[in-house]
Amino acid sequence: MIPIPQIALDGQPFTGLRDIIVMILGPVVPGWVIGIVLTLVGLTFLIGFMTVVVMSLVLMERRVIAFMQDRLGPNRVGPEGLFQTVADVVKLLSKEDIIPRNADRPTFLLAVPAAVIPSLLIYAVIEWAPGMSLADLNIGFLYILAISSLTTISVVMAGWGSNNKYALLGAMRAAAQMISYEIPIVMSLVGVAMIVGSLKITDIIGWQIDAVWLILLQPVGFLVFFISSLAELNRTPFDLMEADSEIVAGYHIEYSGMRFALFFLAEYLNAFAAVAIAVTIFFGGWQGPFFPPYVWFVLKCYALFFVLVWLRGTLPRVRVDQLMGLAWKGMVPLALANILITGIGMWVWNEVF
């Protein structure tokens, strides 16, 4: 008999569910079918959960920024505006689906899934609690970096397929920006990989539980990662590719209705993925006292997301050339220096102790 793959539905709250599924299906079907079933169930949970998370993020962003700007924000739909996002989605779903006549149809249409799918794929390796992840790859780290850079393709597709000059400008900005910031992101995490000695997400969290949170050892790495993530995520102060005061909405200017909503969804999925990665790598993942691990993980993610919102409420936007200058003259040298200093530090540590 093929052993049941230990990939899906592990971890505290789901172990029971997994056992039930295995108990029912075990005698009837072969192991690999159970594996597929478990993965599908896990995926369903994940997508459902992430949709709710994104809705809460959108609401949170709107309410927090409203608070910072001395106004109320959405508070009409449901208690404290809790169902505002639901209402928005219903509205977007019922809107006419407009495809510009001169658009490059296949590119225009495919850009949407090209945006959403990679942002969901990242969540495959995120560990919400001990063992609670869809896949614990031994190259989890590289996987995240590889998948997150796929977003560029969808942006360029949307910008080109729309056949709109503003969209094209946005796409050109996106291509330059995302590719430039890919490099400091990768290099900022090299220090972590050197210290931990593994690219596996569970190893990184485990190392932090045994020793200290990596933010203490890699503050510069975190800074470079965080700033570059802002650029990669296309958040203020680096939201150039959809700068509403300059190029109106950038690459998704021609999208309306649910297609627009899906771009929006992808954007927030990416944002949450970035903070989840930052929490995993620098803030000890799910580690924390009293509450269950997954509560800690989500709490930390929301706390870090709050910083993103805070920046959005405060900062102006940089210009294209300043953005590039920051990447190549600021972030890349800083990340390189960080690698060097980490190496020296590790050598000294090993020599002394």
Place this chain on the structure above:
Amino acid sequence: MVDPGTLAINSLGSEPSFETSAVQVGANNIVINLGPQHPSTHGVFRLVLTLEGETIRAADSVMGYLHRGTEKICEEGTYLQNVTLTDRLDYLAGMSNNMAYSMAVEHTAGLRVPERGEYLRVLFAELQRYASHCVAVGTFGADVGTFFTPLLYTFREREAILDLFELACGARMTFTFIRPGGAALELPEEFFPACEKLLDDLPRKVDEYERLLTDNEIFIARTRGVGKFAAADGIAWGVSGPILRGSGVRYDLRRDIPYSAYPAFDFAVITRDEGDAYARYLVRIGEMRESIKIARQALAKLKSTTGPTVLKLGSFFRAPPGEGFSRIEAPRGELGFYVVSDGGIAPYRCKCRAPSFINIGPLAEMLRGWKVADVIVILGSIDIVLGEVDR
């Protein structure tokens, strides 16, 4: 608009300091319409930009989308009716427009406004300047790319000032409060404490805007050195207001050609030498503080004087044949009205010298070589109101 071969830019190209150039539109260039419906053109203003990548190679401004023929309509209405039209020129500074027009009519008819009327005019003109600069600074912040935080901060105070205006004359934007002969109404009792409280509050609020923007690294990086404009060019183009003062020219009609009750008040003329977008922003912030100072003095004068605020003119008052001109320092610069009378109940001709219109003259020159993002910043730093540009 654009013919396939070349795009001739700068219809204003005959100016001496201005070289006319034709940019080849080809594979490396794209022509893009910024406006007339664009979030950052502050109205229905259109810019035809020829871009090479993100760099502006040529810019052509197209205006007239809000043309309502105000000057012609003025020939149909009586002198008092026309005041309502001036509210709708620079709709962010209705009081200043009322004042300039009224002064032109008074000049034509040789009227002398009661002392108290002058104080009222100054008080409201300065509060209006503050409110107008609120919009300028706030939208400038949004143009630079903040998510509307400065805009909402400044609009908070603007609302408070509009509430005061509402208390005084019942309207929030189109007042027709300052009219030929003075200012329409005596202030209500409750106006004075409300105004005093607001004036005590405002300096702290200006500090708040400054904390948000003035020292912000990104804000400085985006605005310092952008849209540089030399003093000599400014004089040649006839620009005025914060743009000219931001280029280091100490020119403020309130001080240089004193009108109304301004000689009685103590205030400073704010200038900066840099001539860039940042300098214009700082000039506006400085002027907001000065406006508060002037408004305080005017309010004190109003409290200590009594008497009429307006001359009784009658609805169909006729100015003797002749002409009159007035110019005042409106929030956006030198606002002038020229009124010709043939002795009838309506002006024979009325002409408005709108500062916004003159100030965007050198826009094409200022934009060339900058990035798309800078277009918005430069346009925002000039602070145009389309009601006034197109009239």
